[in-house]
Each structure stands twice: as C-alpha cells, then as structure tokens.
Amino acid sequence: MNIITTEIPEVLIIEPKVFQDDRGFFFEAFNFKKFTEQTGIFANFVQDNHSASKQNVLRGLHYQIQQPQGKLIRAIVGTIFDVAVDIRKSSPTFGQWVGCELSDLNRRQLWIPPGFAHGFVVRSETAEVLYKTTDYYAPKYERCIIWNDSDLAIDWHLTSLPILSPKDAVGQSFKTSEIFL
Template identity: 50%
Template sequence: MKILNTQLPDVKLLEPQVFGDERGYFFETFRDAWFKQHIADVDFVQENQSKSCKGTLRGLHYQLQQPQGKLVRVVSGEIFDVCVDLRCDSATFGQWTGQYLSAKNHRQMWIPAGFAHGFYVVSDMAECLYQCTDYYAPTDEHSIKWNDATLAISWPIIPEQPLITSDKDANANRFSEAVLFNSPSNIASVAKQGDRDGI
C-alpha cells in the first residue's frame, strides 16, 4: 500500500498495489497490522455503505462525544471527498482537503477523529464504503453547512446539474456557530486556504 500525503498532515491517501490480467484484477484493501503501524493505531468497529446519484452532496458531518475516524473508499463511480479539521488546538484548524476517490483509482482516504466529512458525487452513481472507529450515535451527530463562506471549500459542482442535499444538510450550522473539538468559549473567525489535490 502506497501512502500519499495531503496538505493536512494527519489526513492520508492510501493507494493499493493492483494485480491485473485478462481475468480482471486483485488487490488488498486493508491489513490491520500494517494500518496500525503506518497510519493510526485504531480499531474499526463499524462499516457503512452508501449509494448516491450524480449531484448528491452529503455533509459536512461529525460526532463530538463519540468522534469517528473514517477510512473511505469507493467501489463504484467517483466522488470528491472532503474533510475539515475541527480540532481547535490543531495547527491546521479550519483547513480542508478534497480528494477524488473512485472505483478506477482504488484510493482510500484516512480521516482521523476530530474532522468533519462530506462528499460530492461526480459520476452518474457512486457507492462508498467507510470503516469507522466508533459507532454511529444519532444524538451526537453534528453538521456544518457545505458551502460555508469561512471554509470556502472548492466543490467541483457540475454546471446545470441539480444539487441534491438533505434538509438537514441544507439547514446545517455555519462554521462560526458550530460546536468544535477542544473549543474555547469564543472561536475567532478563521479564513484558511483549503487545497484541492486532484489525481
């Protein structure tokens, strides 16, 4: 497994070695001992799968009391996967990274606990799998508006393609209103430059 850095040091892209021939291909998607040695000493306790149509934008989601680290990959289609550092004591607080994950490039993105996560579907359909380090807790779920002006995420919105979001995501909090990790009583406004590391 090849490790690719992003501009957020704690967020990693993992690229497997793919073995292909006339029959198709084979590659290893996860090895616990390797992951703990090279990426993060965590245990995954839940795996989720989602299917979304083109133009769907999910996020930005996070849990505060039961924070989830996530290992995200795509088994069909392509997404622009985004995470935002919400740890107030982090050197990259308020910064984001966006990465294209697809069934073609086989890349996975490791998003540690303390980040908000979301994605936008750029293919006709996309199916995502993500392993989580804690269980989903509906009463602990928080959201930040995907188009928050302070975060200024450069989503690759497809012109003339209807944007599909849930009512919850459409009415999410602004970044300045959000409850954050290790948050002091007053969070100064931040304007961080995100990155868009394409393929």
C-alpha cells in the same frame, strides 16, 4: 500500499497495491497489520457503512461531537470528491480542508481521523461508498456544518447546485458549530 500525505498531515490518501491481469484485478482493501505499520495509526474499526447516491448528491459535512469517528473511505462504484475539514481548535490546521477524488478506477482510500468534519459529492452518474469507522454512529451527537460555508470556502468542483438531505440543507455555519478543543 502507498501512503500519500495531504496538506493536513493527519489526513492520508492510501493507494493499495493492485494485482491486475486479463482476468481482472485483486487487492487487499484493508490489512490491519500493514495499515498500522505503514501509517503509524492504530485504528480499531467497529462499524462498516455503505451508501449509494446519484450524481450531484452531496452528503455532509458530518461529525460527532462525542464518540468522534475516524473514517477510512473508498468508492467502490463511480467517483466522488471527498472532503475533510479540521475542526480541532487546538490544531495548527484548524478550519482548513483537504479534498481527494476517490473512485472505483483509482481505488484510493482516504483516512480521516477523529476531530474532522467529513463530506463528499458524487461526480459520476452514481456512486457507492464504503467506509469503516472507529466508533459507532450516535445520532444524538451528530452535527452538520453547512456544505457551502463561506469561511471554509470548499471548492466542491460543482457544475450545478447539489442535491442535499433536509438535514444537510440546514447545517450550521462553521463559526457557530460545536468544535473539538
């Protein structure tokens, strides 16, 4: 696999080695040994999540203030624009974000460590997203930063207003959100 660093060094784009011929393709979506050796990250994934969404659905920006989750994200159908926001107060990249297109065609994955808010918007007609997490979902610790926070100024590459869940529509501003120290 190929590891690509982003403007936030802890957030990584992972490109698998794909074997393709006239029959189709094959690749290892996850190999613990290779992941650990090539990234230096020892992640113990405990939960797999699968979401399906239609075009312009925006999910996020989510995080858990306790039981923070590292996430390994990939789109298995369609295309999403995936975003990670550093909400670690002690980090030199605090308040910065990175985004990456993930699709069933580029087969890229995005590693987002604990201490980041995460969200994505669906750019294709539909998309299905799989992601592994390093801790269990804990609704009482879940927090949400509003997707269009002016301080973060995330460029979602939108052509119209996104479709939001009621929870995501009332996310907190970055300035008033609970963050990691």
